[in-house]
Amino acid sequence: MPFSIELADVSKSFPTPAGLVEAVRGASAKFAAGEITAIRGPSGSGKSTLLALIAGLERPTSGRILAEGKEVARGDLDPYRRRQVGFVFQSYNLLPQLSSVENVILPAELDGRRGPAVPGRGLALLEEVGLDAGQARRRPSRLSGGEQQRVAIARALMNDPPLVLADEPTGNLDEAVGLAIVELLCTLARGRGKCVIVVTHNPAVAARCDRVLVMHGGRLQVA
Numbered sequence: 001m002p003f004s005i006e007l008a009d010v011s012k013s014f015p016t017p018a019g020l021v022e023a024v025r026g027a028s029a030k031f032a033a034g035e036i037t038a039i040r041g042p043s044g045s046g047k048s049t050l051l052a053l054i055a056g057l058e059r060p061t062s063g064r065i066l067a068e069g070k071e072v073a074r075g076d077l078d079p080y081r082r083r084q085v086g087f088v089f090q091s092y093n094l095l096p097q098l099s100s101v102e103n104v105i106l107p108a109e110l111d112g113r114r115g116p117a118v119p120g121r122g123l124a125l126l127e128e129v130g131l132d133a134g135q136a137r138r139r140p141s142r143l144s145g146g147e148q149q150r151v152a153i154a155r156a157l158m159n160d161p162p163l164v165l166a167d168e169p170t171g172n173l174d175e176a177v178g179l180a181i182v183e184l185l186c187t188l189a190r191g192r193g194k195c196v197i198v199v200t201h202n203p204a205v206a207a208r209c210d211r212v213l214v215m216h217g218g219r220l221q222v223a
Contacts, residue, residue, distance in 0.1 A: 002033040003068060003162035003195055005054060007220075010063035012049055023049040025218040026063070033162060036189035036196040038206035040223065041215035047199045050215065051165050054197065056081045067163070082111045086156030088185075090168035092148045094140040100126060100151045101136040107158040125154040129184060146177035153184060164188055166198045170205055182208050 012024040023046045031037055041047050052058040053065060056077040065072040072080055094103045104122040126136045129150040140148050149169060156164055166185060170178030182198070182205050189196040189210070198209060206212045212223035 001068065002193070004030060004032045005068075005072075005163060005195060006030045006064075006066045007054070008064040008066065010050075010053060010060045010065060011218075012046075012053055012058060013061045022218050024053065024060075024220075027218075027220040028063075029213060029220055031163075031195050031197055033195045034189055034193045035211065036186050036198065036209045037211045037213060038209035039197065039199045039213050039215060039220075040201065040203075040206055043201075045215040046218040047215050048167055050220065051167050051197065051199050054163075055085050055087055055165050057087075082107065083159055084161050084163055086159070086161040086164045088149070088152050088156050088164065088166040088169050090171040092140065092145075092152045092172075094148055094151060094155075096140055099137050099139055100131065100143065103140070103151055104155045104158055107155060111159060122154070122158065125157055126151065128157075129154045144177075145173050146181065149173065149181050150184070153181070153188075157188070162195055164194050164196045166196070168199055168201065170200065170202060175204070178202065179204065179208070 007027050007029050010024060010027045011022065014021045014023060027050060039047050053060055056072055059073045067084060101119060101122045104125055105118050108118050123136055131147060131150055135147060170181055173181065185196050185198060186208055188194040200206055214221050214223045
């Protein structure tokens with residue numbers, strides 16, 4: 001059965017000195033394999049919190065998140081985060097002391113996988129996202145922003161997750177490079193059958209996606 005993830009009346013609240021803040025309010029949606037969805041909305045509308053909930057980085061205060069029909073937020077979230085989710089951050093989050101390929105294979109090592117096939121897969125993924133062997137040996141500080149984001153995408157794919165999440169993946173890039181990154185994410189959905197969800201402020205990025213959802217005041221709506 002193709003991968004899908006479903007939000008069923010999901011809410012998330014955080015305590016603050018000023019009182020309880022409802023970051024996400026009753027969000028319901030379904031995301032399918034082979035589709036790239038954009039989530040737009042103003043700053044503070046709950047977009048990043050929603051993505052963190054889907055990624056298993058936060059647990060919902062109420063409601064359910066189901067991956068392939070199974071509730072995500074019950075029990076240990078580590079296996080779900082390691083094997084079913086690839087996360088691409090706006091700030092890349094690459095380890096500066098590691099080379100590009102060492103950053104890419106890190107998720108496999110954290111999942112207990114070793115051996116010569118692992119770096120081979122890392123190199124193949126870097127080639128797939130448009131980086132050569134020379135760039136694979138470089139540390140992040142010797143790469144451009146667009147190259148670093150390509151490394152981050154390759155890292156997100158290392159464990160072959162069915163779900164790829166990207167939080168403002170073009171926010172630190174110029175327009176041309178940013179759109180190239182979006183085309184890469186679209187290829188993951190339409191060409192490789194991944195379920196891809198992108199949080200973005202950029203209307204040009206959203207226009208390239210199959211579907212656009214909007215958040216206002218923590219509520220998720222169809223654009």
